[in-house]
Amino acid sequence: QSALTQPASVSGSPGQSITISCTGTSSDVGGYNYVSWYQQHPGKAPKLMIYEVSNRPSGVPDRFSGSKSGNTASLTISGLQAEDEADYYCSSYTSSSTVFGGGTKLTVL
Amino acid sequence: EVQLVESGGGVVRPGGSLRLSCAASGFTFDDYGMSWVRQAPGKGLEWVSGINWNGGSTGYADSVKGRFTISRDNAKNSLYLQMNSLRAEDTALYHCARDWDGMDVWGQGTTVTVSS
Numbered sequence: 001q002s003a004l005t006q007p008a009s010v011s012g013s014p015g016q017s018i019t020i021s022c023t024g025t026s027s028d029v030g031g032y033n034y035v036s037w038y039q040q041h042p043g044k045a046p047k048l049m050i051y052e053v054s055n056r057p058s059g060v061p062d063r064f065s066g067s068k069s070g071n072t073a074s075l076t077i078s079g080l081q082a083e084d085e086a087d088y089y090c091s092s093y094t095s096s097s098t099v100f101g102g103g104t105k106l107t108v109l
Numbered sequence: 110e111v112q113l114v115e116s117g118g119g120v121v122r123p124g125g126s127l128r129l130s131c132a133a134s135g136f137t138f139d140d141y142g143m144s145w146v147r148q149a150p151g152k153g154l155e156w157v158s159g160i161n162w163n164g165g166s167t168g169y170a171d172s173v174k175g176r177f178t179i180s181r182d183n184a185k186n187s188l189y190l191q192m193n194s195l196r197a198e199d200t201a202l203y204h205c206a207r208d209w210d211g212m213d214v215w216g217q218g219t220t221v222t223v224s225s
Contacts (some may be wrong), residue, residue, distance in 0.1 A: 045204060046215055050211075087153075089154050096168045098144065098156040101153075
């Protein structure tokens with residue numbers, strides 16, 4: 001149950017696009033289409049942004065998109081806005097558990 | 110309104126026990142799997158345990174296996190986490206979350222502090 005690997009931080013200017021990667025193994029990310037992404041603002045509970053690799057829950061802007069290739073999943077945020085500044089976490093189901101990534105701090109410059 | 114409310118956190122000495130509860134409302138509780146996720150101060154999210162809709166299947170992180178037990182009472186719309194043999198590294202904010210297509214509903218959490 002090793003944590004998925006995410007970059008510690010990414011940054012971008014308003015209007016730009018950024019991508020956050022999430023690398024696992026064939027036992028988690030690569031083996032299942034059950035990758036989710038969560039946004040967490042300071043002092044708040046996490047919010048589901050993407051489920052099953054690329055699906056957006058109702059109410060999540062279409063600026064947020066997800067994809068997967070092999071053992072690496074990605075979250076792309078286009079048209080960055082100030083309110084997107086937050087921590088982002090990926091997660092994946094495995095055969096008997098769920099594993100999170102270490103988290104990525106997104107800074108909007 | 111769909112809502113999850115955790116309770117039962119507190120300060121406990123190493124080796125002690127606590128039982129966390131999570132009260133669900135606004136949705137059909139027994140339609141969903143549930144999970145506990147914790148976040149140590151200044152750290153990332155860590156999945157702790159999960160349970161399917163009827164309690165027939167459970168899973169645990171290696172870090173808590175053998176010490177924590179997840180359960181649910183669908184008649185009371187409640188989820189529980191029994192935590193035994195607590196360690197300093199169990200200190201965290203514990204969230205319960207509805208777990209279906211991703212964890213789409215989260216409670217605000219209850220704080221557990223393990224300290225002598």
